[in-house]
Amino acid sequence: MLSDPSRKYRPFPQVNLPDRQWPSRTITQAPRWLSTDLRDGNQALIDPMGAEKKQRFFDLLVKVGIKxxxxxxxxxxxxxFDFISGLVRTGRVPDDVMVQVLTQSRKDLIDTSFESLRGARAAIVHLYNAVSPAWRQIVFNMTMPEIKQIAIEGAKLLRDNAAAQPDTDWHFEYSPETFSTAELDFSLEVCSAVMDILKPTPDHPIIFNLPATVEAAMPNIYADQIEYFGRNIPNRDSVIISLHTHNDRGTGVAATELGLLAGADRVEGCLFGNGERTGNVDLVTVALNMYTQGLSPGLDFSDIDEVIKTVEYCNQLPVHPRHPYAGELVFTAFSGSHQDAIKKGFAAQAQRNDELWQVPYLPIDPADLGQSYEAVIRVNSQSGKGGVAWVLEQDHGLKLPKKMQANFSSTVQELSDSTGRELTSTDIWESFEKRYHLKGDGRFRLIDFQESQSPKQQDERIFAGKIRIDGVEQSVSGRGNGLISSLANALESALGGQLDIIDYSEHAIGHGTDARAAAYVECRVGDGPVLFGVGISRDVATASVRAILSAANGA
Incomplete structure (x- = not known):
């Protein structure tokens, strides 16, 4: 680093706005929200999402209420193109949701964008071109009039393409890309020229997205830029000002909140802040910041664990353990004094007659997010086990014990390394079936069994069954204090040692007459390695037997 960085860097200039109004305002209503996870967030991934992950992510965005x-x-x-046109063609877009596509200001790209949305009920086409000095002079070698003309020609193409598909309710968005590092008056000039072409009205406004494409100044300067733009853009009642902040300086959330104070109407960003370089603004944090101030954001994060797991699975990026509201450690205190204060806060909260939340160290009630102080969020996304376990739970109803998640994640990692491609839900399930021999392809395969009480000892159970061992059907029997222990004893000879049960759990899959049981076992033979098994059946006892045999097949 330089001892005198001023030789290389200059402070960002202030905005001449001596009567700025935003510092004395408060946020009184939620903005319009736009998720860019499937575009801006997706293009920032090392391995972009395939169709399955994009559809899963889209469904999540709809579920949390993003319109x-x-x-x-x-x-x-x-x-x-195929994903977007497929969404429209198959009717996967709810009536109260508008999809948006992005395009540069080129005829062939704009034509393709409109074609991808053919048949949509309503849609937004987002046009952009860069306007700041560095891009004009270094990237494009163009003058201000030439840059402005690019925007004008693009706006004409939006107008003409929309006229050719009159059955769709078209909305337009224009971004003077690199707005935050451009001259404010030039951004206003270009946006005004776009308005002259598209002729927005209060009933059908244009969206002007004012991005901090690269965050280069303190958030108060961005707020000044937004307020200046809002004061000076013509026909303000026909304009939706949209914020798109990046996080290069680590103040993307602050810039967004101050931009809302400065008069913006809309916020663009990604769940948990994914995006190029240091990311886009985190929509979850902005929304829940509002929530903790008593303002409904209009988004539902009451099951934040599901949101985390979906995003981690689709992005293959972890949510940091200290991430606001969502990290696995944000409701955990290690300091004794912190723990004491929180416990006393919970006790006091239970005794008060009002609902006002006042618990030390916890700005939000974890229960509002589907969590609790005691039940800490535990998603080891670095190893990928949380995302894999979530896929199995969502698609097959299995709730793997934590140790089994870790055991299976190594298998998935090996599969991912060997295939060198994206793993689908089907890949994961087939790998799970193979790893735990759910198709009866191991040494031990259940044919039939009976459990009975010992005639001599009331607390003793007898397992008697037929099991195919190494391809040969055999009759086996064993005694124990329950079904599992009696089966373990029955297998001792075939396993060459005593099968010791370390842990066992079970749960129902589904409800009513279609419900099934899933059983999980952790065990070992003698001093051998720990083995895991899973069994699934409509009968709990059969599921337990299959789980034991599943583990034995790994010996």
Missing amino acids: EIEVGFPSAGATE
């Missing part, structure tokens, strides 16, 4: 979703960059390639 505007940027679903992709249709001109980027066949994968993007």
Whole structure:
């Protein structure tokens, strides 16, 4: 690092706004929310999402209540185009949700973008071109009039393409990309020229997205830029000002909140802040910050664990353990004094007659997010076990014990390394079936069994059954204080040692007459390695027997 960084870097200039109003305002209503997870967030991934993950992510965004979703960059390639057109064609977009696509200001790209949305009930087409000095001079070698003309020509193409598909309710968004490092008056000039072409009205406003494409200044300067733009753009009642902050300086959330104070109407970002470089603004944090101030954000994060698992699975990126509201350690205190204060806070909260939340160290009630102080969020996303376990739970109803999650995650990692491609839900399930011999392909395969009480000892059970061992059907029997222990004893000879049960658990899959049982066992033979097994059946006893044999097949 330089001893005098001023030789290389300059402070960002202030905005001349001596009568700024935003510092004395408060946020009184939730903005319009737009998720860019499927476009901006997806293009920032080392391994971009395939169709299955994009659909899973889209469904999550709809579930939490986001009404505007940027679903992709249709001109980027066949994968993007096919996903977007498939959403529209198959009716997967709810009536109260608008999808958005992004395009540069080029005729072929704009034409492709409109074609991807053919047949949509309503949609937003987002046009952009960079306007700041560095991009004009270094990247494009263009003058201000030339840059402005790019925006004008793009706006004309939006207008004409929309007229050619009149059955869709078209909405337009324009971004003077690199707004935060551009001259404010030039951004206003370009946006005004776009308005002259598209002619927005209060009933059908244009969206002007004012991105901090690269965060280069303190958040108060961004707020000044937003307020200045809002004061000076013509026909303000026909304009939706949208914020798109990145996090290069680590103040993306602050810049967004101050931008809302400065008069913005809409916020673009990603769940948990994924995005290029240091990421886009985190929509979850911005929304829950509002929630803790008594303002409904209009988004539902009451099952934040599901949101975390979905995002981690789709992005293959971890949510940091200290991430606001969502990290696995944010409701955990290791300091004794902190623990004492929190416990006393819970006790006092239970005794008060009002619902006002006042618990030391906890700005939000974990129960509002589907969590509790005692039940700490535990998702080891670095190893990927949380995401894999979630897929099995979502698609097959299995709730793997934590140790079994870790045991299986190594198998998935090996599969991922060997295939060198994205693993689908089917890949994971087939790997799970193979790893725990759920198709009866191991040494031990259950044919039939009976359990009975010993005629001599009331607390003793007898297992008697037929098991195919190494391809040969054999009759086996054993005694113990229950079904599991009697089966373990029955297998001792075939296993060459005593099968010791370390842990056992079970749960129901589904409800009513269609419910099944899932059983899990952790055990070992003598001093051998720990073995895990799983059994599934409509009968709890059969599920338990299958779990033991599943583990024995790994010996």
